[in-house]
Amino acid sequence: MQAYTLPENLFLDFMEWTTRLFWTFDIFFSCITGVVTADGSVEYDIKIILKRYAKTWLAMDLVIVLSDWSEVIFSSGGVAMLSFARTTRIIRIVRLLRLVRMQEIMANVTERIQSETLGPLLQVSKVL
Numbered sequence: 001m002q003a004y005t006l007p008e009n010l011f012l013d014f015m016e017w018t019t020r021l022f023w024t025f026d027i028f029f030s031c032i033t034g035v036v037t038a039d040g041s042v043e044y045d046i047k048i049i050l051k052r053y054a055k056t057w058l059a060m061d062l063v064i065v066l067s068d069w070s071e072v073i074f075s076s077g078g079v080a081m082l083s084f085a086r087t088t089r090i091i092r093i094v095r096l097l098r099l100v101r102m103q104e105i106m107a108n109v110t111e112r113i114q115s116e117t118l119g120p121l122l123q124v125s126k127v128l
Contacts, residue, residue, distance in 0.1 A: 020068045027061050
């Protein structure tokens with residue numbers, strides 16, 4: 001697995017922390033964002049929001065965020081922690097689940113765009 005290890009880089013560190021914080025805050029924002037019911041109305045009751053989030057994305061979001069933060073915790077420890085962190089790198093594969101979550105986020109954003117110029121631009125960016 002050492003063949004795929006990237007060198008330390010300020011940009012990569014910045015992006016790693018940005019995505020880590022994004023998904024951490026996403027959990028909290030998903031708990032307070034209204035949900036669309038079957039009849040098309042938006043429900044703002046916190047109990048209903050939490051129940052729906054727990055049934056849909058909460059488990060996957062927790063796996064993603066906990067794997068990110070466990071990497072930070074274990075990689076900052078001593079030699080024993082470092083060897084444990086290396087064995088848990090397989091958890092990084094779980095980060096690919098973010099792509100599934102991002103598809104839903106992009107679909108929601110695309111649905112709300114009413115611009116004739118920004119809409120096609122967003123469609124092109126989804127392809128990239």
